[in-house]
Amino acid sequence: MIRLKQRNIGYFMILFILSLFSLSKSLPVKQSDNFQPGNDLVNCLNESADPCNDFYEYACGQWTNQHTPAEGFPIWSNWYLISHSVRPKIKDLLTRANSETDIEAIRKARKVYQACMNKDAIEAAGAKPVIKLVNDNGGWPLVMKSDEWKAKNLTWQQIHSRFLKTLGVEALFAIQMPPDVKNSSITRLVVSEPNLVLKKKELVDSKNFRQSFAYTGYKLRVTDIFLRRSSVEEELGNVSLLVELNNFEKELAEITHDEQGINNIDEWYSLMTIDELQELYDSANMTSPTAQINWLETIRDMFTLTPEITVNGSEPIIVPGKEFFPKFAALLNKTAPETIVNYIVWCVITDVSLYANDELRMLLSDFNNRRVGADPIGTREYDCVSLEQMGRAASYLFVKEHSSEESKEAVQELVGNIQEAMKNYIQQSTWLDNETKNLATEKIDAIIKFIGYPDEYTDSNINEYYAEFTPTDSYFENEMRSRVFQMKRALRELRKPTNKKEWPVEPKAINAYYIPVLNTMGEY
Template sequence: MEMEMEKLSGRGSKQSAAPTTLMKAALTGSVCLCLALLIAVIAVSQKTTNEEFCLSSECIEAAGSILNKMDLSAQPCEDFYKYACGGWLQENPIPEDSSSYGIYPWLRQNVDLKLKELLEQPTTNSDIEAVKKAKVLYRSCMNETALELLDAKPLLKELRKREFRWPVLGNVLGADVQWDEEKFDLLHTLAQIRTQHSKSVLVRLYVSPDDKNSQRYIIKLDQASLVLSREDYITNTTEAQANREALLRLMVDVPVMLGAPEEAAEQQMKPVLDFEMKLAQIMIPFENRTSESMYNKYSLSKLQRTIPEFNWLSFVKASIDSKLYPDLSISSSEHTIVRVPQYMKDLFKLLNVTDTRTVANYVVWRSVLSRITTLSRRFLYRYLDFARVTTGTTSLTPRWDKCVNYIEGTLMYATGRLFVDKHFQEDKKHMMEELIEGIRWAFIDMLEKENDWMDAETKKKAIQKAHAVLAKVGYPEFILNDTYINEDIKRLSFSEKDYFGNVMQTLRFISQADIGWLRKNVPRTEWFTNPTTVNAFYSSSTNQIRFPAGELQKPFFWGLDYPRSLSYGAIGVIVGHELTHGFDNNGRKYDKDGNLDQWWSNASIASFNDKTQCMIDQYNTYHWKEAGLNVRGKRTLAENIADNGGMREAFRAYRRWIDKERSGVEEPLLPGVGLSNNQLFFLSYAQVRCNSYRPEAARDQIVSGAHSPPKYRVIGAMSNYEEFRKAFNCPETSLMNRGAESCRVW
């Protein structure tokens, strides 16, 4: 290991041995200086040289962590991703229970371990009610003895309810609880699946801000998801066929495990898969789901006239728990946004020509599928066999991790509170403020000084929008209010012995949460993000950028004791990324108040489309070996715009910080790394992206993901950026220097 270090410091010696300005001045002027003065000058300059390295324990730790991830045999100008991440990828195989693994999942795991420790603490009198409930819920999830004892019983009980009777089960649960075509009511079943299981099948109903009136909430109707990706149903690649086969086997096995005769299961579930394949055909693909095309305002009566096959008013009413919201009345004049009118029309045409039994088998199947991972081990292992094909995972997630993730996602304010109390340092907010303001400044400064394609009027509005972006950091304030978080879940009451029952309670609770917003004003300055989320967000309707506590950790957020280059390169670029989402191909359509409204001139839109076409073409050329597929430039455009813009903004903000806060004097360097601060900035960006994928997950990332693969998030943005090639001295012939071919939007 010492050899390695030697080689490293050797490489770095180029920078550290370079004469400082002071030294140069001293040498030039030495002829006419007296000896004493010369000695003094040398002494000062040597002191400066010593100060060029930061030797604190934090810097040494950072240096080690950075070096460990690198592959120094790779050429930074040819493949910066390999150079930055090669070492980490080599030493971190994908865990058996994951389909991909990287720095993000690593940090996620880290947060999970902290939550595990907190949730496993015995309940004490000082715990607030919400925390007590979270601990009971966790223990019920960990109670595998009870789960094994109950086996399929809790689900079978659910399937006895009239609305959830499953044709494929025949008379397995008793002749009196058989599915009956005469009594089957699709509308009622769909509404009950939504209210009781918080699951959308065929039609998705939800409440969110009105895109053209961001102050108000409105009901939206959308297509619901499929089990596999749309691609798996509409193409015939080997992978798609394998996934469909695995799905069909699961669709047959699950009813058999619940007692159905094998023959009936096979005979009835094959048409169900065929039905889902036809559904995939009528679904609107991601690329065509633009904000304008999805904004179709219909009163329920107009919708009824347009698509008369379904009683829309009844469906909306049945989706609302009237006991919970007795004052919420819905009439046929209620406005809704129909996101995909063509899909809705086609859906009811398809339903008309499909056997009722098949439709019933499908909708209940979707609900059953969501529930089997709440059951005993034999169901978990059966699901794993399916996941083996579709995701490449070969073992179950450890029970504690599954439970932590469930509690964290369900009671997020209680778990968020536990996490924040113990693991969040308030001073992080100050440094975030510095980063956010620096990056906002950089975005605006580039818009004013370097943007030559946007007209003055549009530019003015863009600057106003950038100023109006509201940053939320850490956690929503209300989670510190005991009364608030206790009240929020006061209806929930858990039992340590009834995990399934607890889950059903939480699902009913979650299913009504968005409904409660209807008729209220949008609290545009508030946020409701889970504090333990390891991710960051932009919200177009509130024009907010959000950075939950989970994201504000190393190696994303480095504290004040580490070089700023590391933070600007990682969390700084992420701040820029989120801010730039407000100006990507979708976010740009929303004005500073979060309303979908054309505030751009037509000429500027045309220029924007030219600029973005360059990026579409660029990313289309990337062939990702792991997936055996090319990146989809159009699909990933918004994220690529955000990555490219975020990097420029953060770098500019970093240089301004050096100028303003350090009077232009570079930060001390990290020992043994041998890289300049600008180089560290780029390395820090790349290293948060280190991630490996199983082939199944890689393919899924390409066909269903919004982001480019990590490798191309690094290479794509950096090879477009002149400051990167300057920092690493990349010749025009190198892959990491696109030169005149470089694409730039912001």
């Protein structure tokens, strides 16, 4: 889904740039005393370059001279520059004392921020919250004695379902509820291949020796943290299990699709029932109980969070890249259950380490440095201001303090001008027939625009949204609760008409986007 969306965003951006280019023929480029964004664009020009030979150098040649990248960031752009100007404002709002007029959701947001910033409590807890999470769900065989793990009497299927349902960790496969890409008026179940810890090419390409070496080192360091708190003697280690984990992870990556996805949506998209998915999966003729998956029960288990919704075998589902599933069954058929559980738990650890103490966070940071030469993990203050556990409430605070109806109207006018420019460019094109021109124009007119902030942002609306979320003084526990809260909201969307007026991201996000499936455009 994401891969196709990225590709379609590319199409939109091409049209957008072409439209601006057509407008630019009649607009002089000059500096203005009262329009800083325009001045920034002009200052980034390298007017000594020939735009016909190297347009990028002409348009952006002076950008790096004007904007020194911040240390430690793998990417530095206008997005980050603007975001950095917004963060202090959000921090100021979250660090203020509660007043009598503050609604409950705002109080919750400040409690979440305080828990995130309470480094003393986080460091005192150490790695224990992560270890407890793992142990409460059967443990990690890699750091357990064999008979100790078997005594738990939990199957990998049960363990995977627990983590998928409560944390959204898609270790072996994903279950989501997005709009149907071929009928965006309805929300459907999608069962798809997993999200890998690393990119596929990093796991399967022998040329990526640096990343592979760094990744193995990261695993060993995390394993050491767990070993120090386990019943297994450190000098023993389960080296063979670690090797099997690595091999399984690589083989799983080999049967997933490449990062660029599938070009033909008809090849990617398969609408079937849950019963038909079961038939497809069982066609691999597995002989080992380890490979058995009851898809109906697996999906039903997700909906135990929302018992008001029932699902049966005739439920329509979308299965992208369906050829993955027989291959997946064959892989499970030859893999020991301990290895599968080791991989599931590893995916969980890497997913939640960011919310733990500095020891686990710094291991992840060091790995990223070795892997890509930069650290995408921010400082604790950076992360706490960005935290999405109460993102809508923080956005509401920001909107009330720093947004105005005048600025919203100005951006609405800007977006309207972009739409008109795009329509004019399409109608004037010589390479499109009239039917295509008219269809494209109709779609531009039908774009749903999210500008500034939602009109329905009210005290009661925000309080109602967070009614089921109760924060604690624990940063890690808040993240766990937030994920269950968000999962419940997602599950309740099943079969509902797609609400195309639901904002995809919060107004405090620095963003501009186009989502083809929903034909929505946002400017913040």
